[in-house]
Amino acid sequence: MDADKVIEMQSVTTPTRTHVPRVLILGGTSEASELATHLAARSDVTVISSLAGRVSQPKLPAGIVRVGGFGGVAGLMSYLVGENIGVVIDATHPFASKISGNAELACNTLSLPLIALERPPWEPNEHDCWCTVPDAQAAASMVNHQRNRVFLSIGRQELGAFSNCEDAWFLVRAIDAPSETLPANSKLILKRGPFHLNDELQMLRSEFISLIVSKNSGGTATYSKIEAARALQIPVVMIDRPRKHNVPTVPQSDDVLQKLAQLL
Ligand code: NAP
Numbered sequence: 001m002d003a004d005k006v007i008e009m010q011s012v013t014t015p016t017r018t019h020v021p022r023v024l025i026l027g028g029t030s031e032a033s034e035l036a037t038h039l040a041a042r043s044d045v046t047v048i049s050s051l052a053g054r055v056s057q058p059k060l061p062a063g064i065v066r067v068g069g070f071g072g073v074a075g076l077m078s079y080l081v082g083e084n085i086g087v088v089i090d091a092t093h094p095f096a097s098k099i100s101g102n103a104e105l106a107c108n109t110l111s112l113p114l115i116a117l118e119r120p121p122w123e124p125n126e127h128d129c130w131c132t133v134p135d136a137q138a139a140a141s142m143v144n145h146q147r148n149r150v151f152l153s154i155g156r157q158e159l160g161a162f163s164n165c166e167d168a169w170f171l172v173r174a175i176d177a178p179s180e181t182l183p184a185n186s187k188l189i190l191k192r193g194p195f196h197l198n199d200e201l202q203m204l205r206s207e208f209i210s211l212i213v214s215k216n217s218g219g220t221a222t223y224s225k226i227e228a229a230r231a232l233q234i235p236v237v238m239i240d241r242p243r244k245h246n247v248p249t250v251p252q253s254d255d256v257l258q259k260l261a262q263l264l
Pocket of ligand 1: 027028050051054067068069071072075091092093095096097098154155157
């Protein structure tokens with residue numbers, strides 16, 4: 001969504017309070033929503049959540065919500081100044097590296113405190129068979145072989161890396177219909193997590209999946225596909241996280257709240 005098409009919404013139960021610090025949560029994750037719920041119930045802060053607008057029907061967090069890009073670092077800086085934001089919480093997805101880099105630069109330039117939340121990555125155990133690759137392109141060249149039946153579970157944005165894969169068959173799962181061209185041999189499922197282990201097991205079995213491609217997103221909402229892969233001894237091509245920024249991160253929402261308490 002363009003910066004000039006920003007939508008701002010406010011829950012009627014959460015009026016804007018003047019003279020209290022204004023906290024901006026860069027969101028799009030379950031942790032960001034949890035933080036918004038917690039902070040919106042407090043009277044000592046005003047919380048604004050920002051969503052990129054990628055999903056057609058997002059679950060809106062509690063409190064004030066704005067939707068759409070800011071227009072790069074300059075746009076973000078002007079928003080932070082204009083909205084009198086006192087603290088920024090970057091609770092974006094581990095693969096959302098652009099907005100995190102922008103937040104780091106904007107906050108550094110404006111000398112604003114930035115708290116960065118990053119959920120820990122998944123780690124393989126001795127029963128897992130993972131091959132870690134640096135990006136979606138590398139995953140695509142690794143899996144595109146005849147007879148491979150690949151469960152492609154990386155969201156929509158990087159599907160383009162698989163567009164020219166003509167040899168393997170793909171089961172593609174995303175929340176909204178992708179704009180990228182899907183691989184020639186593919187089936188699309190539109191579904192939003194969280195996903196449950198039994199359903200994942202059933203899907204992998206019924207589609208005769210032989211390989212899974214996943215981002216190392218961490219968290220619990222999509223972990224059941226990794227557990228299912230383990231149970232069925234299906235190898236996983238795991239896309240490693242990008243480098244987001246140079247800001248020290250905290251792993252949990254509680255740590256964010258502690259840091260916020262120190263700042264306020
Ligand atoms: P990205 O590549 O880091 O950001 C691309 C651009 O999208 C940014 O430059 C910014 O536009 C805008 N943007 C991103 N997050 C925003 C936010 N929270 N509020 C306002 N603008 C935002 O991000 P992405 O990977 O496309 O992810 C977009 C959103 O989806 C994030 O909020 C993220 O938490 C969520 N998400 C991402 C993934 C994933 O795998 N990447 C998975 C689940 C959820 P401007 O430069 O115009 O400000």
